[in-house]
Amino acid sequence: EVQLVESGGGLVQTGGSLRLSCAASGFTLADHWMGWVRQAPGKGLEWVADVKSDGSETKYVDSVKGRFTISRDNAKNSLYLQMNILRADDTAVYYCARDQGRAYESWGQGTLVTVSS
């Protein structure tokens, strides 16, 4: 069974940093692109970033470029999102998701990031 479990969320001050992790099981992580999608409280879904199966290519939404870094460690079956210079509008539930190319086929339960001054 495919499982994705996010961790690392919490309360952080404006301008601070946080590192999210996503532990993958039930499939071979190295076979898949992976992504992060976020959802602000009461709002819709927003794509954040994707990373290629071998980590050689990354893509970001403009609003996080230069502040967030997506990475992976296939040997540890883990996906990461390093978030720096956090702003109030980064407050959201962050989901990791397995990218099948056609769609995000599997999702984690999400981890809440709250940015407050």
Place this chain on the structure above:
Amino acid sequence: EIVLTQSPATLSLSPGERATLSCRASRSVSNYLAWYQQKPGQAPRLLIYTASNRATGVPARFSGSGSGTDFTLTISTLEPEDFAVYYCHQRNDWPLTFGGGTKVEI
């Protein structure tokens, strides 16, 4: 950036009725369009990929159609568990984008 516009924002229906949800793209996404269902407090669930293909385990009452810029998600006969928010999502170009969602309510 490809903007996806979903309509209506809210659809008020009863169990047993047919639901028709629309997603319009600001430029062609070919057939690289997916649909997700999200219930309160839960992660999104993939329903449809490449416009018309049902994901594993998705009931046959869900169907998708369209190509280019205009797409439709149809729920043929609403079950109580289908009342949720539905999002379309384009995979044709970076940045990936989602529509604003359609809430299907009783």
